[in-house]
Amino acid sequence: xxxxxxxxxxxxxxxxxxxxxxxxxxxxxxxxxxxxxxxxxxxxxxxxxxxxxxxxxxxxxxxxxxxxxxxxxxxxxxxxxxxxxxxxxxxxxxxxxxxxxxxxxxxxxxxxxxxxxxxxxxxxxxxxxxxxxxxxxxxxxxxxxxxxxxxxxxxxxxxxxxxxxxxxxxxxxxxxxxxxxxxxxxxxxxxxxxxxxxxxxxxxxxxxxx
Numbered sequence: 263x264x265x266x267x268x269x270x271x272x273x274x275x276x277x278x279x280x281x282x283x284x285x286x287x288x289x290x291x292x293x294x295x296x297x298x299x300x301x302x303x304x305x306x307x308x309x310x311x312x313x314x315x316x317x318x319x320x321x322x323x324x325x326x327x328x329x330x331x332x333x334x335x336x337x338x339x340x341x342x343x344x345x346x347x348x349x350x351x352x353x354x355x356x357x358x359x360x361x362x363x364x365x366x367x368x369x370x371x372x373x374x375x376x377x378x379x380x381x382x383x384x385x386x387x388x389x390x391x392x393x394x395x396x397x398x399x400x401x402x403x404x405x406x407x408x409x410x411x412x413x414x415x416x417x418x419x420x421x422x423x424x425x426x427x428x429x430x431x432x433x434x435x436x437x438x439x440x441x442x443x444x445x446x447x448x449x450x451x452x453x454x455x456x457x458x459x460x461x462x463x464x465x466x467x468x469x470x471x472x
Contacts, residue, residue: 268452271309275457278302279464286413287471296413300356300365307372310457316448324445325371328438332370335434336362345434347424352414372457373399374435378442379454388443395442396435398458403431405465412472 282302285295314321337360339346355363377395384391407427411417418424442449 268313268456271313271453272456272460275306275309275460278305279460283464283467286468296354297356299354299413299415300363303365303369303372306457307368310372310376310451310453313451313453314448315450318447320445321447324441324447325375327441328371328374329367331434331438332374333362333364333367335430336366339430345430346427347430348419349416349427351416352411354414370438373402374438374442375451376454376458377435378439379449379451380458382443382449389440392436392439392443395439396432399435400428400431402458402461402465403428405462405469409465409468409472413468 279302282295282298285298286292289295335345338344340350340361351358351361351363351366355365357364374395377398378392380398381391381395384394386394406415407423411421418427
């Protein structure tokens with residue numbers, strides 16, 4: 263039964279991302295599909311966390327910390343240029359607070375959790391797990407950045423992606439991955455690696471086609 267639920271969840275993820283990919287690349291109204299990006303992220307998070315089983319205080323504190331750190335790191339980035347460089351968010355990611363789309367906080371949680379679960383069972387020291395998970399997040403960002411402006415997610419000043427963006431991502435992600443490693447909750451979720459896989463394939467495809 264559990265395998266059937268995972269297969270169903272993966273099927274839903276693939277269908278939503280495939281429809282989004284088709285709409286962004288081949289439809290005559292890509293702006294409609296860009297506007298659905300927050301819904302896609304929300305659906306992905308709901309499916310992912312439906313397979314999480316350790317809903318204890320430690321997980322609540324971890325999730326709250328990631329949401330807050332992720333959101334306010336973006337506030338600092340947009341308003342000061344520190345951490346990531348000088349950039350502004352577009353309209354595709356939906357409702358904003360202080361010029362930051364609220365869905366961005368959920369995206370930080372989704373990525374930190376998924377990458378952390380993926381590396382948690384690897385037979386290496388805990389700090390190396392955290393570093394590898396942070397590296398996976400940076401690799402995904404490398405795929406997102408070239409298409410972010412086209413999708414109206416965010417735009418860099420002078421349309422140049424600074425190296426500080428990747429170092430900033432690595433630094434913030436590493437801090438949050440250390441918190442993941444040290445938090446006391448169950449770190450197994452069969453959907454987490456598959457969520458990352460779908461995300462990687464989605465953005466590889468967009469880089470090839472846009």
